Amino acid sequence: MASFESGAHPSGLPAVALRAGEGGQHSACVLLHGGHVVSWAVDGVEQLFVSAKAMYAPPKAVRGGIPVCWPQFSDLGPCATQHGFARNLGWTLAGGGVEEEGAAWAELRLVDSPETRAAWPHAFALTLRVTLSADGALRCALRALNPGDASLTFTCALHTYLRVDDVRAGNASVRGLAGAAYLDNLGGRERKAQPGDRQALTFVAETDRIYLSVPDALHLHCGGSGRGVAVRTRGLPDAVVWTPWEAKGLSMADLGDEWPFLVCVEAAAVERPVVLQPGEAWEGVQTLTAERTA
Numbered sequence: 001m002a003s004f005e006s007g008a009h010p011s012g013l014p015a016v017a018l019r020a021g022e023g024g025q026h027s028a029c030v031l032l033h034g035g036h037v038v039s040w041a042v043d044g045v046e047q048l049f050v051s052a053k054a055m056y057a058p059p060k061a062v063r064g065g066i067p068v069c070w071p072q073f074s075d076l077g078p079c080a081t082q083h084g085f086a087r088n089l090g091w092t093l094a095g096g097g098v099e100e101e102g103a104a105w106a107e108l109r110l111v112d113s114p115e116t117r118a119a120w121p122h123a124f125a126l127t128l129r130v131t132l133s134a135d136g137a138l139r140c141a142l143r144a145l146n147p148g149d150a151s152l153t154f155t156c157a158l159h160t161y162l163r164v165d166d167v168r169a170g171n172a173s174v175r176g177l178a179g180a181a182y183l184d185n186l187g188g189r190e191r192k193a194q195p196g197d198r199q200a201l202t203f204v205a206e207t208d209r210i211y212l213s214v215p216d217a218l219h220l221h222c223g224g225s226g227r228g229v230a231v232r233t234r235g236l237p238d239a240v241v242w243t244p245w246e247a248k249g250l251s252m253a254d255l256g257d258e259w260p261f262l263v264c265v266e267a268a269a270v271e272r273p274v275v276l277q278p279g280e281a282w283e284g285v286q287t288l289t290a291e292r293t294a
């Protein structure tokens with residue numbers, strides 16, 4: 001039973017609720033604020049991390065879920081604001097419904113405005129299509145169109161906060177990065193290499209890395225619960241991996257003592273910015289699948 005419903009999030013912010021699966025046992029919620037997925041539950045088990053201290057107060061972005069970082073990731077672009085402006089603005093609901101295969105979908109849209117042009121002097125049309133499949137997979141397709149008469153260049157990321165058991169236990173890990181180059185955000189963005197021998201990246205301290213040209217399938221092991229998430233991508237060749245650890249986590253008013261329960265695996269286009277000539281479009285897709293992992 002799949003459904004699409006437009007309404008309000010418990011915070012009062014306008015949102016879209018998706019359900020899928022035979023008994024509607026899978027769900028997702030997307031805020032129009034920021035085009036921000038704030039919940040993805042498979043068989044009723046929440047897979048995303050959203051801070052209990054998150055502020056649902058536009059223009060601030062909700063701490064957690066899947067913030068859309070566009071038209072830049074971090075400070076890698078001309079915008080004064082970290083991660084660009086898409087996550088801070090109100091999007092419109094362009095459509096939604098159910099598909100024959102039992103999936104539910106919603107499409108949100110953000111176009112240029114005097115406010116965005118003041119920050120980034122370009123016309124654009126950005127859409128995010130979120131699809132919740134009958135098997136519980138969550139597909140986020142971000143599409144950018146250049147309707148203007150000049151080229152536009154951007155970096156971006158789907159800043160996905162995944163819920164882990166407790167990073168302090170040392171058994172959360174990301175597989176698929178062996179041998180990949182990365183820029184260490186904690187070391188002046190020095191280019192380093194992930195050891196090729198060890199299969200998994202594990203966490204013992206703050207970790208903030210931009211992995212470059214990674215495989216199109218990564219796997220997060222969430223810890224002793226055996227939960228895991230597969231992250232499959234198209235058009236997003238890089239992956240940012242971040243967990244804040246104690247000092248940084250406690251310094252963030254909208255995170256605090258919940259820092260042990262998140263690892264961000266962020267499908268991104270960073271090393272090679274996307275360049276769209278007039279009339280051209282680009283699409284980056286991330287598909288998340290809940291897994292049982294040993």
Ligand code: TA6
Nearest residue numbers: 074082083159185208240242266
């Ligand atoms: O993606 C990792 C990162 O760039 C970290 O450096 C940290 O700043 C995180 O994003 C959160 O950024 P935000 O602007 O949402 O506080």
